[in-house]
Amino acid sequence: MFEFKIISKDKHKKARTGEILTSHGIIKTPCFMPVATYATVKTLSSEDIKEIGYQMLIANAYHLYLKPGTEIIKKFGSLHKFMNWNGAIVTDSGGFQMFSLEGVKIQEDGVIFKSMIDGSKHFFSPEISMEIQEKIGADIVMAFDYCPKDWTNYGEVKESVHKTTRWAKRCKDSHKNENQSLWGIVQGGIYPELRKESFEELESIGFSGYGLGGLSIGEPWEKTIETIDFLSSIIPELKSKYFMGLGMPEQIVEMVSLGIDVFDCGMPTRIARTGTTLSWKGKFNIKNSVYKNDFSSLDENCDCFVCKNYTKAYIRHLFHAREILGMRLNSYHNLYFLCRFMEKIQKNIEAGTFLEFKNKFCRN
Amino acid sequence: MFEFKIISKDKHKKARTGEILTSHGIIKTPCFMPVATYATVKTLSSEDIKEIGYQMLIANAYHLYLKPGTEIIKKFGSLHKFMNWNGAIVTDSGGFQMFSLEGVKIQEDGVIFKSMIDGSKHFFSPEISMEIQEKIGADIVMAFDYCPKDWTNYGEVKESVHKTTRWAKRCKDSHKNENQSLWGIVQGGIYPELRKESFEELESIGFSGYGLGGLSIGEPWEKTIETIDFLSSIIPELKSKYFMGLGMPEQIVEMVSLGIDVFDCGMPTRIARTGTTLSWKGKFNIKNSVYKNDFSSLDENCDCFVCKNYTKAYIRHLFHAREILGMRLNSYHNLYFLCRFMEKIQKNIEAGTFLEFKNKFCRN
Numbered sequence: 235m236f237e238f239k240i241i242s243k244d245k246h247k248k249a250r251t252g253e254i255l256t257s258h259g260i261i262k263t264p265c266f267m268p269v270a271t272y273a274t275v276k277t278l279s280s281e282d283i284k285e286i287g288y289q290m291l292i293a294n295a296y297h298l299y300l301k302p303g304t305e306i307i308k309k310f311g312s313l314h315k316f317m318n319w320n321g322a323i324v325t326d327s328g329g330f331q332m333f334s335l336e337g338v339k340i341q342e343d344g345v346i347f348k349s350m351i352d353g354s355k356h357f358f359s360p361e362i363s364m365e366i367q368e369k370i371g372a373d374i375v376m377a378f379d380y381c382p383k384d385w386t387n388y389g390e391v392k393e394s395v396h397k398t399t400r401w402a403k404r405c406k407d408s409h410k411n412e413n414q415s416l417w418g419i420v421q422g423g424i425y426p427e428l429r430k431e432s433f434e435e436l437e438s439i440g441f442s443g444y445g446l447g448g449l450s451i452g453e454p455w456e457k458t459i460e461t462i463d464f465l466s467s468i469i470p471e472l473k474s475k476y477f478m479g480l481g482m483p484e485q486i487v488e489m490v491s492l493g494i495d496v497f498d499c500g501m502p503t504r505i506a507r508t509g510t511t512l513s514w515k516g517k518f519n520i521k522n523s524v525y526k527n528d529f530s531s532l533d534e535n536c537d538c539f540v541c542k543n544y545t546k547a548y549i550r551h552l553f554h555a556r557e558i559l560g561m562r563l564n565s566y567h568n569l570y571f572l573c574r575f576m577e578k579i580q581k582n583i584e585a586g587t588f589l590e591f592k593n594k595f596c597r598n
Numbered sequence: 599m600f601e602f603k604i605i606s607k608d609k610h611k612k613a614r615t616g617e618i619l620t621s622h623g624i625i626k627t628p629c630f631m632p633v634a635t636y637a638t639v640k641t642l643s644s645e646d647i648k649e650i651g652y653q654m655l656i657a658n659a660y661h662l663y664l665k666p667g668t669e670i671i672k673k674f675g676s677l678h679k680f681m682n683w684n685g686a687i688v689t690d691s692g693g694f695q696m697f698s699l700e701g702v703k704i705q706e707d708g709v710i711f712k713s714m715i716d717g718s719k720h721f722f723s724p725e726i727s728m729e730i731q732e733k734i735g736a737d738i739v740m741a742f743d744y745c746p747k748d749w750t751n752y753g754e755v756k757e758s759v760h761k762t763t764r765w766a767k768r769c770k771d772s773h774k775n776e777n778q779s780l781w782g783i784v785q786g787g788i789y790p791e792l793r794k795e796s797f798e799e800l801e802s803i804g805f806s807g808y809g810l811g812g813l814s815i816g817e818p819w820e821k822t823i824e825t826i827d828f829l830s831s832i833i834p835e836l837k838s839k840y841f842m843g844l845g846m847p848e849q850i851v852e853m854v855s856l857g858i859d860v861f862d863c864g865m866p867t868r869i870a871r872t873g874t875t876l877s878w879k880g881k882f883n884i885k886n887s888v889y890k891n892d893f894s895s896l897d898e899n900c901d902c903f904v905c906k907n908y909t910k911a912y913i914r915h916l917f918h919a920r921e922i923l924g925m926r927l928n929s930y931h932n933l934y935f936l937c938r939f940m941e942k943i944q945k946n947i948e949a950g951t952f953l954e955f956k957n958k959f960c961r962n
Contacts, residue, residue: 272919273912279923281907302915306891310911318907527670543645543682547674548637551666555636558922559643 238443238474238495244588248466248493251583254443254474256373257413258314258322259289263474263495264579266481266572267292267324269503272301273317275569276503277562280319286538286566287573289321292498295367295375296328296358300349304369312371324498325372326478327363327419330381330447340380342397360404368411374443377405379419381448391423394448399435406439417476419445424457426464433468443474446494450479459488466493483512483575487592490579502572506564509553512571515598520564525550538570602807602838602859608952612830612857615944618807618838620737621777622678622686623653627838627859628943630845630936631656631688633867636665637681639933640867641926644683650902650930651937653685656862659731659739660692660722664713668733676735688862689736690842691727691783694745694811704744706761724768732775738807741769743783745812755787758812763799770803781840783809788821790828797832807838810858814843823852830857847876847939851956854943866936870929873917877935879962884928889914902934 237255244250254261268275268283271294275283283291293313298304302316310316313323332338332347339346344359363378378401382394398421409416418441422428436444446465449458462477469475474495480486481499489497502512509521513533520532531541532549540549540563552560582591601619608614618625632639632647635658639647647655657677662668666680674680677687696702696711703710708723727742742765746758762785773780782805786792800808810829813822826841833839838859844850845863853861866876873885877897884896895905896913904913904927916924946955 272915272921274916274919274921274923277922277926279907279927281903297919301919302890302911306911306915309891310893310909316909316912316915318912526666527673529674539645543643545674545680547666547670548680548682551636551670551680552638555638555661555665557636557638558641558925559638561922562641562926563643 238472240471242584244491244583245586246589247491249490249579249583249588250471250493250495251580252474252495254290254322254374254495256290256322256415258320258373261289261322262580264486264490264576265290265496266486266576267496267498268569269498269500270317270319271297271500273298273307273313275565276507277558277565278503278569280317282566283319283569284321286570287577288569290324290373291319291321292324292326293370293372294328294331295325295363295370296331298325298370299328299356299366300351304366307371308369314371322374323372324374325367325370325376327367327376327378328358329363329379330478332358333381333383342400360401361408364405364408368409368414372414374415374417375409376445377402377416377418377441379421379445379447381421381451382423385423385448385451385453388423388425391421391425391448392428394421395428395432395435398432399439402436402441403439406441415442417441417443417445419447419478420465421448423448424453424461426461429461429465430468433465441473443476443496444469445476445478447478449477455485459492462489462492462494481572483572484596486575487579487595490583491588491592502568503565506568507561509560509564510568511564512568514571520546520550520560521553522550532564532567533571536567536571536574538567540564540567540570602836604835606948608855608947609950610953611855613854613943613947613952614857614859615947616838616859618654618686618859620654620686620779622684622737625653625686626944628850628854628940629654629860630850630940631860631862632933633862633864634681634683635661635864637662637677639929640871641922641929642867642933644681646930647683647933648685650934651941652933654688654737655683655685656688656690657734657736658692658695659689659727659734660695662689662734663692663720663730664715668730671735672733678735686738687736688738689731689734689740691731691740691742692722693727693743694842696722697745697747706764724765725772728769728772732773732778736778738779738781739773740809741766741780741782741805743785743809743811745785745815746787749787749812749815749817752787752789755785755789755812756792758785759792759796759799762796763803766800766805767803770805779806781805781807781809783811783842784829785812787812788817788825790825793825793829794832797829805837807840807860808833809840809842811842813841819849823856826853826856826858845936847936848960850939851943851959854947855952855956866932867929870932871925873924873928874932875928876932884910884914884924885917886914896928896931897935900931900935900938902931904928904931904934
């Protein structure tokens with residue numbers, strides 16, 4: 235059960251709204267997915283994420299395989315039941331995380347790596363990744379791709395494209411669960427010819443949607459824009475496009491204008507835990523001494539429970555007293571902000587005012 | 599505004615139910631107060647504490663004086679507004695915490711100590727403690743007492759009794775806020791004659807209620823029982839009695855049977871953060887491997903949101919993955935358990951079945 239439909243299109247830009255149909259509800263796009271690596275969005279409960287208004291989150295097959303272990307989740311039926319989340323779930327295959335480990339050995343058949351928990355040896359292959367993701371039971375699963383370490387190394391990027399294609403074919407062949415939608419991951423760095431090759435090879439295998447990988451890993455922002463703009467022009471309109479690992483509002487709005495439908499990123503909650511607050515007037519760090527006596531809420535234009543009940547001075551105090559509640563309240567607010575931000579993007583696309591919204595937001 | 603009335607008395611034991619009237623509501627006793635040292639019960643929001651059902655919590659004047667500073671709280675009006683808590687608040691004077699610091703100098707006029715935050719020098723006296731607690735704006739404030747370091751040292755305990763009396767007199771003289779009820783703290787260790795002396799001296803000064811201090815600091819449990827039993831026989835029935843720093847259910851039910859009305863303790867939330875769960879069948883540590891595949895809730899007889907939504911296996915996983923949500927869910931549950939536990943104690947006293955309840959609970 236998977237379908238993607240376009241609901242409306244912006245007349246000036248490639249921005250569009252759409253709906254992703256999953257076994258766990260219809261997800262309105264463009265959307266942002268909170269990151270629940272270990273079956274929880276850090277500091278927050280599934281009830282919080284639902285209350286904020288999210289319909290889909292992303293977990294990580296590699297992390298969940300190590301902890302609590304795939305079999306435990308399977309015994310529960312699926313990750314939804316394990317973490318009490320009735321919305322949709324995407325799992326990343328874990329390739330990206332695995333390749334950044336020390337001592338990882340990448341072979342044609344798969345990857346040998348050491349557990350970051352106890353140093354034990356493990357092997358992941360496209361087939362194993364599919365099996366794990368099937369057991370976890372996500373609604374959308376990502377192909378096991380190969381992300382190059384160095385985006386400036388043309389040879390490595392080229393190799394990653396071909397390996398990703400070969401692995402994607404094996405993922406497709408071994409993926410049997412009709413309740414799960416399998417998405418391919420396009421590699422190719424900042425090189426249009428490699429991106430084209432990667433996408434065309436994947437499209438010939440056939441996937442319901444595409445993760446755009448190997449970006450936001452150090453390349454200049456103009457190159458990111460160029461690459462996404464190019465990809466967006468070659469990927470058919472009716473395939474959903476997911477920019478993997480991007481989550482700052484000013485970046486999201488730019489990428490929506492280029493046709494991106496889905497985003498995820500640990501950043502909004504990671505920076506929340508060190509005191510950075512997102513607001514309609516921009517980012518700020520709540521630990522700053524200027525907020526010591528500030529009786530106003532984190533964002534005067536926000537109606538989340540944190541902004542309705544607490545002041546900047548109180549939340550600043552929590553951070554200075556190293557109280558966990560500070561991280562929790564700031565995480566809740568940042569995710570609430572992003573959820574409303576995505577809704578505004580959707581509404582403005584549908585009202586034909588997306589460009590004005592984008593320009594106004596970027597000025598602030 | 600302060601009053602304490604007795605609602606019902608047990609026919610076998612000294613247990614009683616009562617009501618403490620404060621400017622922030624009527625508190626049914628016997629009650630337990632969650633500890634919000636730095637203006638938050640660790641990991642939990644004020645909304646959580648209210649939702650659980652607590653009517654009163656305790657904060658610490660010494661900690662809040664250092665962080666965020668008394669003036670900031672005063673600017674908000676009171677701690678209630680600062681932390682968005684509409685229920686009642688007790689503040690401990692901070693003497694107990696201060697005397698455990700290294701390099702503290704105890705004089706007749708007060709205490710010189712170094713801030714644990716930046717090493718800066720500070721001076722607390724009974725008058726300063728009252729001023730700070732008045733600014734914080736708690737409903738019940740505790741006299742600045744002197745708690746002996748070594749409960750086995752008769753001389754030190756005796757000295758602490760007399761210093762506590764002299765300081766209590768100065769607290770009473772400098773305390774002017776009629777919206778705050780000032781409670782004395784009885785010292786005297788495990789020595790009945792010293793306890794008697796301490797109480798009689800304080801009672802001649804006159805306080806609305808009494809904290810029973812200098813207990814639960816290493817003395818044998820039988821001595822704690824003997825001391826409380828003795829104190830309970832000499833303190834007039836119409837004065838509320840608060841056992842400072844006691845919070846395990848099996849201890850609480852024993853002390854209620856000796857006439858204690860109010861309890862506080864950081865323990866139920868502290869142990870929650872390291873995985874210990876309270877339940878109607880006793881304590882257990884959720885990190886234990888026997889819960890790896892356990893689909894049941896923390897406590898089958900608990901209807902808190904944690905028990906309604908999450909399993910032992912999930913919460914165990916959160917602890918093993920070092921996810922903050924684990925500490926939060928377990929803290930919520932433990933406080934929920936204790937709140938229902940106090941309600942059961944109240945109901946059983948009123949129904950005349952307290953002794954049966956106590957015996958049954960202690961068997962489990």
